[in-house]
Amino acid sequence: MSTTDTLVARGRTLAAGAGALATAAALGATLLAAAPAQAAPAKPYGTVTAKSGLNERQYPSTDSSVKGFLHYRAQVGLVCKVRAQNIAGNDVWYLVRGPHANWIAAKYVTNTGYVKYCKDAMPSRLLPDAAAKNAKG
DSSP states (O other), rough: OOHHHHHHHHHHHHHHHHHHHHHHHHHHHHHHHHHOOOOOSSEEEEEEOOTTTTEESSSSSSSSSSEEEEOTTTTEEEEEEEEEETTTEEEEEEESSSSSSEEGGGEEEEEEEEBBHHHOOOOHSSSOOHHHHTOOO
């Protein structure tokens, strides 16, 4: 085999390898584009903006028990909002949608969609019943 034949053979081998690599890259890009994106919760929802994450609390106060944790950029459904403890100039807290119904400080959340005040969103939860009227202590 001459030097020219050897170079031509090597060129074909390199071209075949490059073609396979290009095909694999295109297939990978296609599969990546076809992968379903994480769907945002139904509106209204909030996105955590605190880089260190955000505690979910039992009540709208930092004195309340921590019941969960949301990571930076986590998206969570919001039920309603109340005015409560002021956190760095923001006294709004959101009630999180879900089975545990925890609270998060609005200071560290960007909301998407209109969030009603809890008195407008859940009147039955806020109306006192007979037992609450007669409760002591």
